[in-house]
Amino acid sequence: MKIMSTNIAKPTTIIWDGKEVTTGIFKKPKNQPILLEKHAVRNDEVSDRKHHGGEFKACYLFSENHYGYWKNLYPNLDWEYGMFGENLTVSGLNEKDIHIGDIYKVGAALVQITQPREPCFKFGVKFGNQKILKQFINHGFPGTYVRVLEAGFVKTGDCLELVEKAKNSLTVWQFFNLLYSKEKNKEHINLILDNNALPKRKRDKLKRFLK
Numbered sequence: 001m002k003i004m005s006t007n008i009a010k011p012t013t014i015i016w017d018g019k020e021v022t023t024g025i026f027k028k029p030k031n032q033p034i035l036l037e038k039h040a041v042r043n044d045e046v047s048d049r050k051h052h053g054g055e056f057k058a059c060y061l062f063s064e065n066h067y068g069y070w071k072n073l074y075p076n077l078d079w080e081y082g083m084f085g086e087n088l089t090v091s092g093l094n095e096k097d098i099h100i101g102d103i104y105k106v107g108a109a110l111v112q113i114t115q116p117r118e119p120c121f122k123f124g125v126k127f128g129n130q131k132i133l134k135q136f137i138n139h140g141f142p143g144t145y146v147r148v149l150e151a152g153f154v155k156t157g158d159c160l161e162l163v164e165k166a167k168n169s170l171t172v173w174q175f176f177n178l179l180y181s182k183e184k185n186k187e188h189i190n191l192i193l194d195n196n197a198l199p200k201r202k203r204d205k206l207k208r209f210l211k
Helices: 064-073 121-127 132-139 172-180 186-192 200-210
Strands: 002-008 012-016 019-023 028-030 034-036 059-063 088-091 103-106 109-116 144-150 152-154 160-164
Touching: 002 034, 012 121, 019 121, 059 064, 064 088, 064 132, 109 152, 109 172, 121 132, 172 186, 186 200
Parallel strands: 059 088
Antiparallel strands: 002 028, 002 088, 012 019, 034 152, 059 144, 103 109, 103 160, 109 144
């Protein structure tokens, strides 16, 4: 896996439900390294800190390999890296191959795979169509957030090198499907209950389906 673009955002105001809302989803490519810190990417806008940023969403990765699929669906948009609100556009990232809890070295940073992107209305505003939320969920390749274990600079051309493989974990693809499936796979839920790469509140929410 290789970094194709580093992307950060300035605060952008949008109108939603008749109100002004600030968002950091409008990421733009930067021709310079970005600093991955413990709870965010330095100089990147994180407007809604209840749902973005923090230990388990410090940095968002999306696969360059999926760009073609979405360009075909939305050919009239102004396409560039960062389109999905990702900090790092990564070639070769496959959600079916990476597991919750995997640890990677990328540039000078050490990161751990945490959880997939769950799209919200701001994503729909960015694409000019709220139907994309369901399309994104159905497609099943949401990219992944990471926890930053060791802060460091990351630049275009850096590769993600696996340092430690998570044991008895789900892939990002499996976990994303678990989140949105009506019939929850109880075996999959049991596999993530003790995985501290996921927020406890998210594990506790899924644990309720075991009753």
